[in-house]
Amino acid sequence: MAKALRTEALLDFLRAVQQDARRLVAPVEEDGLRLFRAVDRVEEITLAEGNTRWSFKEVLFPRSEALFHYRLSGGSVALQEPDQPEGETVVFGARPCDAAGLAVLDAVFAPNGRPDPDQAPEHEDPFYRRRRAQTTIIGLACLEPGPACFCTAVGLSPTGTAGSDLLLTPLPDQGVFLAEAVTEKGERLLAAHAHLFTDTDDTKEQATRAAEGRIQRTALSGVGGPLATLFEAPPWEELAARCLGCGACAFVCPTCHCFDIVDEGNAAGGSRCKFWDSCGFALFTAHTSGHNPRATQPARFRQRVLHKFRYLPERFGVQGCVGCGRCIATCPVNMDIQEVVAKVTG
Amino acid sequence: MMSDTFEPKIVAFVCNWCTYTGADLAGTSRMQYPANVRIIKLPCTGRISPLFIMKALEQGADGVLVSGCHPGDCHYTAGNYHARRKYTIFREMLHFLGVEPERLFFSWVSAAEGRKWADLVAEVTDTVRRLGPRRSAWGEPVEGIAAPRLSANPVPFEAPAGTFAAQAEAMREKAKALLAGGEVGTVIGYEQGTLPGTARPAFVSTPEEVDRLVWNEHCHQNLAVYAARKPAKPGKVALVVKPCDERSLVGLLQENRLAREDVVLIGMACHGVQSEGALAPRCAACQTRTPALADPVIGEATPPTATADPRLEQIARIEQMAPAERWNFWQGHFSRCLKCYACRAACSLCTCERCLAEKAQPRWIPAPPDGAGNLSWHAVRAWHLAGRCVDCGACSAACPADIPLYLLNLKLAQVVKDAFDYEAGRDPAAAPPLTTYREDDAQEFIR
Ligand code: SF4
Ligand code: SF4
Ligand code: SF4
Ligand code: SF4
Numbered sequence: 107m108a109k110a111l112r113t114e115a116l117l118d119f120l121r122a123v124q125q126d127a128r129r130l131v132a133p134v135e136e137d138g139l140r141l142f143r144a145v146d147r148v149e150e151i152t153l154a155e156g157n158t159r160w161s162f163k164e165v166l167f168p169r170s171e172a173l174f175h176y177r178l179s180g181g182s183v184a185l186q187e188p189d190q191p192e193g194e195t196v197v198f199g200a201r202p203c204d205a206a207g208l209a210v211l212d213a214v215f216a217p218n219g220r221p222d223p224d225q226a227p228e229h230e231d232p233f234y235r236r237r238r239a240q241t242t243i244i245g246l247a248c249l250e251p252g253p254a255c256f257c258t259a260v261g262l263s264p265t266g267t268a269g270s271d272l273l274l275t276p277l278p279d280q281g282v283f284l285a286e287a288v289t290e291k292g293e294r295l296l297a298a299h300a301h302l303f304t305d306t307d308d309t310k311e312q313a314t315r316a317a318e319g320r321i322q323r324t325a326l327s328g329v330g331g332p333l334a335t336l337f338e339a340p341p342w343e344e345l346a347a348r349c350l351g352c353g354a355c356a357f358v359c360p361t362c363h364c365f366d367i368v369d370e371g372n373a374a375g376g377s378r379c380k381f382w383d384s385c386g387f388a389l390f391t392a393h394t395s396g397h398n399p400r401a402t403q404p405a406r407f408r409q410r411v412l413h414k415f416r417y418l419p420e421r422f423g424v425q426g427c428v429g430c431g432r433c434i435a436t437c438p439v440n441m442d443i444q445e446v447v448a449k450v451t452g
Numbered sequence: 453m454m455s456d457t458f459e460p461k462i463v464a465f466v467c468n469w470c471t472y473t474g475a476d477l478a479g480t481s482r483m484q485y486p487a488n489v490r491i492i493k494l495p496c497t498g499r500i501s502p503l504f505i506m507k508a509l510e511q512g513a514d515g516v517l518v519s520g521c522h523p524g525d526c527h528y529t530a531g532n533y534h535a536r537r538k539y540t541i542f543r544e545m546l547h548f549l550g551v552e553p554e555r556l557f558f559s560w561v562s563a564a565e566g567r568k569w570a571d572l573v574a575e576v577t578d579t580v581r582r583l584g585p586r587r588s589a590w591g592e593p594v595e596g597i598a599a600p601r602l603s604a605n606p607v608p609f610e611a612p613a614g615t616f617a618a619q620a621e622a623m624r625e626k627a628k629a630l631l632a633g634g635e636v637g638t639v640i641g642y643e644q645g646t647l648p649g650t651a652r653p654a655f656v657s658t659p660e661e662v663d664r665l666v667w668n669e670h671c672h673q674n675l676a677v678y679a680a681r682k683p684a685k686p687g688k689v690a691l692v693v694k695p696c697d698e699r700s701l702v703g704l705l706q707e708n709r710l711a712r713e714d715v716v717l718i719g720m721a722c723h724g725v726q727s728e729g730a731l732a733p734r735c736a737a738c739q740t741r742t743p744a745l746a747d748p749v750i751g752e753a754t755p756p757t758a759t760a761d762p763r764l765e766q767i768a769r770i771e772q773m774a775p776a777e778r779w780n781f782w783q784g785h786f787s788r789c790l791k792c793y794a795c796r797a798a799c800s801l802c803t804c805e806r807c808l809a810e811k812a813q814p815r816w817i818p819a820p821p822d823g824a825g826n827l828s829w830h831a832v833r834a835w836h837l838a839g840r841c842v843d844c845g846a847c848s849a850a851c852p853a854d855i856p857l858y859l860l861n862l863k864l865a866q867v868v869k870d871a872f873d874y875e876a877g878r879d880p881a882a883a884p885p886l887t888t889y890r891e892d893d894a895q896e897f898i899r
Contacts, residue, residue, distance in 0.1 A: 136788075137601060137784075137788075137854060138854060139853070139854050141788070159852060159853070159854075160790070169790060169791075169820075169821050170820035170821050170822040170825070253647050253648055254647060343684045344655070347655040347684060348652065348653040348654070348655060348678075350677065350794070350798055352792050352793050352794035352797035352798070352850070353790070353792035353794070354790075354792040354794040354850070354852045356792075357790040357791075357792045357852070358790075358852055366819070368819045368820070370815075370818050370819065370820065370825075379819070379820045379822075381791075381819065381820040381821060381822075382791075384792070389810050434647065435647065436852040438673065438794055438798045438846075438849065438850035439652050439653050439673060440645040440646060440650055440652035442646045444646075445646055
């Protein structure tokens with residue numbers, strides 16, 4: 107049977123969760139934009155509908171992190187362990203699209219199902235794996251999807267549970283959040299704070315129908331299918347003529363996961379850093395020789411579309427775009443991935 | 453505080469011909485001066501790029517001294533005159549970012565002035581020792597001081613009814629005529645965006661497609677960003693431009709990125725544009741509402757609503773902050789920077805084939821989007837746009853992190869105006885301020 111959390115008890119629940127974990131990450135308002143931040147006081151958290159400017163992926167895949175530090179002296183190099191990860195973390199307020207996007211990060215960085223830090227093959231990303239194991243996701247369903255949202259067009263739902271450990275769906279008429287434990291971690295959260303939750307017969311069906319009904323964008327049919335033959339065919343040049351070649355779309359995206367590695371330091375030492383990169387940049391594929399296999403911006407934009415809608419489904423069986431609409435909303439020139447895919451497959 | 457035990461690290465960049473020789477003279481004359489200064493010798497102050505100052509600060513210098521030949525004495529005739537202009541702007545920029553100006557020193561020391569060098573080094577060392585260590589590392593906030601926030605006061609947007617529609621019609625007619633007559637192969641204008649209340653750049657190449665083009669208060673992007681790019685379709689390009697966008701073209705002409713006859717400009721008399729539901733900050737007091745360069749100018753402009761630029765008040769408020777507060781104000785904003793480079797991509801004057809941010813040897817800007825990397829990126833981009841930025845607002849509008857880049861750019865535009873009486877994007881025949889100099893340029897900050 108589903109559980110209910112009274113609307114007024116949400117902050118009590120989060121406060122209790124915060125006491126158990128080392129870190130609570132949740133949406134807050136800062137300089138007029140909404141971002142996920144580690145919060146000191148749960149009162150800072152905003153419950154406003156709609157998405158943060160970028161996803162919470164940086165909790166698991168930071169925009170920049172040191173893989174190790176090094177000291178140079180004489181002819182010798184001394185390596186030092188990287189900084190300690192942040193420890194037990196709870197993310198609250200993950201929207202169902204963002205939570206579903208974890209499937210892509212997992213597929214790439216921790217491909218063996220739910221990652222176990224002690225038993226993972228060499229090629230897994232130990233940094234991601236460790237953070238993933240120490241992170242619990244409390245999802246928050248959407249009642250009012252925005253104009254850029256299209257999760258339903260890629261087979262997801264504004265009240266979907268994928269990726270969340272615990273999903274809260276607001277039922278304002280009943281004055282409660284419906285709480286669904288999705289994983290063992292979610293079950294444990296419910297059990298640990300059982301006194302705040304009551305049994306309920308309420309369901310989220312009506313909320314789901316209403317929220318899904320608000321999404322205006324057309325379904326992307328046969329995602330993965332038709333795109334398989336469209337590498338040269340559709341007029342990418344025309345579709346992407348205005349693309350400026352920045353990385354905004356990739357950096358706000360919950361599923362983009364490309365990174366670069368450089369050594370940052372001086373003659374005394376430094377750090378080997380891993381940090382976000384984007385296929386939208388010309389430098390991303392530039393060879394040392396000067397040759398660039400993706401020579402034009404339309405070719406780079408095509409990569410963005412095909413990576414999400416064809417290569418990821420083909421290679422990992424995951425869907426590369428979860429329809430959060432962020433890239434559409436943040437793009438300085440309104441490159442609209444949903445519009446483009448609908449056009450080329452339609 | 454620590455001034456008894458604190459030994460400051462000071463980096464001195466000096467020219468080979470005057471100051472280095474002067475320092476050498478101080479040494480051979482056995483003059484005593486503190487050993488805190490690490491001297492780096494370069495051929496000329498003209499080669500002492502402001503980036504060197506930035507790098508020294510990034511690497512932890514407590515103070516930086518730059519010194520070269522007196523005006524008129526440059527071994528290469530004018531290297532020091534050019535350098536003086538650069539430092540005039542760069543030190544104001546660092547100051548605006550919250551670097552204490554007392555840590556930066558500029559001087560002219562000739563080969564004969566061994567005494568002056570010894571006294572200068574003593575004074576510099578003493579000043580920095582009294583200031584104490586820098587209060588935080590490059591790109592890290594000063595601890596214990598909250599990052600001040602500035603609230604923007606959006607000016608309510610009032611669009612004159614009907615004006616846009618009539619202009620739009622005339623613009624489409626012109627675009628059709630240009631394409632039908634074969635005068636241009638592509639018209640770059642605006643079409644409706646996919647989100648409510650948005651417009652976006654549109655490339656059209658047949659008269660039929662022209663019907664997609666719109667002109668309204670949402671047309672805020674600066675299409676000059678496409679001016680220097682090679683169009684996919686053969687033929688010339690026509691751009692739909694606002695007066696502020698047109699100023700980018702002036703810059704591109706000055707810098708030989710483009711010749712006037714390479715592009716047709718469809719100029720739109722302006723009523724101001726919207727960003728996020730309110731009048732774009734730059735438009736409130738914009739005085740240039742009629743294009744000056746365009747081939748046809750379409751419509752009649754609406755006079756500005758405000759007389760004072762609201763952004764100048766924001767700048768004044770930043771200037772009232774103590775250096776550590778200022779520093780934290782900027783670190784607070786820069787900490788959000790993702791290094792997505794949308795600011796650069798949207799900038800019509802960031803035309804470098806390979807941006808400094810992409811160069812690894814030497815690496816002026818740490819690549820990761822973290823404290824040091826972000827601060828250096830913002831300092832470099834603002835510096836590169838000093839005297840060039842035309843205040844079109846494209847970078848700030850493009851930034852997904854809502855960093856008020858315009859405050860930094862506008863501040864430097866003020867410095868350039870005050871120091872060199874120059875405004876970017878006004879006169880295609882004018883020499884950009886950092887390509888020229890005057891022998892009597894002000895130099896009160898140089899000892
Ligand atoms: S591609 Fe765009 S819409 Fe899809 S998940 Fe990424 S940011 Fe969201
Ligand atoms: S700055 Fe001036 S020219 Fe540019 S959009 Fe605003 S009002 Fe128009
Ligand atoms: S930031 Fe500087 S180097 Fe980079 S593109 Fe702009 S002007 Fe060129
Ligand atoms: S657009 Fe904004 S987030 Fe992106 S690099 Fe520029 S300042 Fe940073």
